[in-house]
Amino acid sequence: KGPYDYLIVGAGLFGAVFACRMKAAGKKVLVVERRDTRGGNLYCDRIAGINVHSYGAHIFHTSDKEVWDFVNRFAEFNRYTNSPLAYYRGKLYNLPFNMNTFYSLWGVTTPQQACVRIEEQRRAAAVAEPRNLEEQALSLVGRDIYEAFIKGYTEKQWGRPCTELPAFIIKRLPLRFTFDNNYFNDRYQGIPIGGYNVLIDGLLDGIEVRLGMDFFEHRSRLEALADKILYTGSVDRYFDYCFGRLEYRTLRFETEVLECGNYQGNAVVNYTDAAIPYTRIIEHRHFDGSGPESRTVITREYPSEYRDGDEPYYPINDVRNEAMYEKYKMLADADSNTLFGGRLAEYKYYDMHQIVRKALDLSKREL
Numbered sequence: 001k002g003p004y005d006y007l008i009v010g011a012g013l014f015g016a017v018f019a020c021r022m023k024a025a026g027k028k029v030l031v032v033e034r035r036d037t038r039g040g041n042l043y044c045d046r047i048a049g050i051n052v053h054s055y056g057a058h059i060f061h062t063s064d065k066e067v068w069d070f071v072n073r074f075a076e077f078n079r080y081t082n083s084p085l086a087y088y089r090g091k092l093y094n095l096p097f098n099m100n101t102f103y104s105l106w107g108v109t110t111p112q113q114a115c116v117r118i119e120e121q122r123r124a125a126a127v128a129e130p131r132n133l134e135e136q137a138l139s140l141v142g143r144d145i146y147e148a149f150i151k152g153y154t155e156k157q158w159g160r161p162c163t164e165l166p167a168f169i170i171k172r173l174p175l176r177f178t179f180d181n182n183y184f185n186d187r188y189q190g191i192p193i194g195g196y197n198v199l200i201d202g203l204l205d206g207i208e209v210r211l212g213m214d215f216f217e218h219r220s221r222l223e224a225l226a227d228k229i230l231y232t233g234s235v236d237r238y239f240d241y242c243f244g245r246l247e248y249r250t251l252r253f254e255t256e257v258l259e260c261g262n263y264q265g266n267a268v269v270n271y272t273d274a275a276i277p278y279t280r281i282i283e284h285r286h287f288d289g290s291g292p293e294s295r296t297v298i299t300r301e302y303p304s305e306y307r308d309g310d311e312p313y314y315p316i317n318d319v320r321n322e323a324m325y326e327k328y329k330m331l332a333d334a335d336s337n338t339l340f341g342g343r344l345a346e347y348k349y350y351d352m353h354q355i356v357r358k359a360l361d362l363s364k365r366e367l
């Protein structure tokens with residue numbers, strides 16, 4: 001009906017991958033984005049010569065070769081390996097929970113000794129049916145690991161005591177009985193050299209993108225421009241919040257330029273004490289080695305209660321919100337002219353590789 005085959009709402013990763021595939025297939029696409037930047041939450045700012053992950057640390061990891069090969073066509077990835085540290089009561093520990101962590105925590109030197117410790121503590125917790133997150137964690141890993149690394153961190157993340165949080169938030173707590181600090185088990189991992197903007201610019205190359213344009217402010221005019229819409233914004237907003245507002249947790253980022261070349265020696269340090277108000281400090285230069293010798297950029301991450309106008313980061317997938325989302329999903333499924341995709345439209349936390357996979361699959365179905 002209009003000059004475009006597809007109107008794509010949102011220039012985040014989902015919208016960018018879908019736009020790229022459709023354009024490659026000869027479709028005419030228009031992308032509208034309400035922010036003044038492209039890439040959604042992958043967007044990187046450049047501060048003091050350093051690529052700064054503006055919406056939190058982003059590490060690409062996947063075992064899906066097609067996804068990996070696809071993103072590597074648009075950006076070269078470095079060999080960054082995520083090996084975060086945990087700071088607890090003045091000491092540093094390796095994550096994820098592995099033999100290095102157990103050695104620092106208990107002095108145990110063999111996997112057998114570590115297993116015995118954990119089994120003793122799990123038995124001492126004596127939890128048959130976990131009724132909340134605390135009991136769930138105690139039954140999985142025992143008291144020492146729970147108190148040092150889970151309790152304070154999780155309570156800051158969710159803003160309430162672990163005894164009041166549902167057990168389902170933690171399904172598994174993987175324990176590794178090797179001296180391996182690589183956080184992800186995936187085959188491929190890295191950060192685009194030059195930052196995520198390189199990847200997004202590559203995906204959106206030659207595609208018309210209108211920045212600073214909110215779909216809802218120009219809805220009828222935009223809808224008339226294209227045969228079909230891909231919508232990657234919030235699903236409750238699309239349907240005028242007719243069933244209510246879906247809930248999220250949000251984050252506040254405090255970014256600082258420091259007059260030293262290396263502040264913490266690692267990209268990610270988690271702060272697991274309840275008394276320290278932030279959950280993580282990210283030192284951006286360690287993601288890709290960008291930046292001068294004399295300066296560095298760090299970001300403290302403070303979880304907080306979501307209010308209207310905040311950035312919706314983590315969906316709260318409890319029973320009430322899931323039931324509300326199911327109602328929105330029924331409306332979305334019934335709308336044959338609009339496709340819904342991505343973390344906001346599907347009210348689900350997705351890692352980047354999952355977003356790429358879903359956007360590739362959707363474009364294949366459309367073609």
Ligand code: FDA
Pocket residue numbers: 009010011012013014015032033034035039040041042055056057058059060061213214215216232233234251313314341342343344350351352353355
């Ligand atoms: P995204 O939110 O990025 O894009 C949607 C776009 O639509 C936005 O640009 C928005 O402005 C726009 N939009 C919304 N409404 C609109 C409207 N009405 N009109 C116009 N435009 C509109 N993943 C991973 O693999 N490794 C990692 O290390 C991390 N780290 C991480 C940290 C933190 C703190 C979070 C919250 C998330 C991660 N992720 C991650 C997940 C990653 O951020 C996520 O997979 C992608 O950003 C999802 O891409 P989308 O395109 O779905 O959403």
